[in-house]
Amino acid sequence: MWQEIREIKKMASDIELYGYRNDTEELLKLLDSIIDMSKRLKKEINIDMGTVEERVEDICYKGDFNYITEIPFIYKPITKQDYYDGDYLHFFGKNRTEELNRAGVLDVHNRFWTANNVENGNIFGSIPVELISNDNKKILLESGWKEVNVHIYDVNNDLPIEEINEMAYKEFDYYLVITEQKDDQALILEYKI
Incomplete structure (x- = not known):
């Protein structure tokens, strides 16, 4: 199936x-x-579809990545289907920065994404909920951000990043491929949108 x-x-x-x-x-x-x-x-x-862990085992690429945990994030949704067309992402990024600044979490956001380098994906603004206060979260939600659960997978580090990107593209609808800088560990974040 x-x-x-x-x-x-x-x-x-x-x-x-x-x-x-x-x-x-x-x-x-x-x-x-x-x-x-x-x-x-x-x-x-x-x-019956079974538990998340059972389903993850069914879709994994021969042990190339493994489910670790689920973490709540808040993300800024894309509102245009062909977001690479024109200057949509430029204005999206500008609005994202203004919204994060207004919520008082721009520095937290930037530190998190500096420590976790984005290699590829189709999410252009997100942050773990545990890094921000409820007041910060409320401001972002009022700006159109949404809450989402994110499944975290660790990846076989012997794989080239291009293969990891392709694997994530084929497996997940909404995702980021990142590299944790402190451990040089590739991870896939699957956004359960």
């Missing part, structure tokens, strides 16, 4: 790519494949 889910996620990502290229022939093939696979998967699902 998990193989089919990964394939559907990959095809869904490919739809976006072919959509940007206006390749309607490939889009139609992918949509048909997704429909067929979804129908097969729907028939297959009739058992």
Whole structure:
């Protein structure tokens, strides 16, 4: 079942790519494949999904990454589908900085992300809730930030960062690949949005 889910996620990502290229022939093939696979998967699902740890074991790449824990974060959502197009991320970053500054947590945010270097991902503003006060959190929530649980995975450090990035892209919808500076340890943060 998990193989089919990964394939559907990959095809869904490919739809976006072919959509940007206006390749309607490939889009139609992918949509048909997704429909067929979804129908097969729907028939297959009739058992309890189990615990988070059991599900994580099912999707892991041969022990290349392992679930460690779950941590509550607060994040600034992206509001545009094609966020790399134009100057959206520039203004997003500017607004994020202003909101963090207004909440009084810009320094905390910057220290956290300096200690944890972002290698890749699709989350552009977040911070662990435990690093900020409830008052700080309230200000960010009023600015449109949202609470989210983040699953943390440690990664086999023998893997090149490009392979870790590809693995995370294929496995998770919302994620960051980071390197903890103090231990030089690669981690994947899966945002359960």
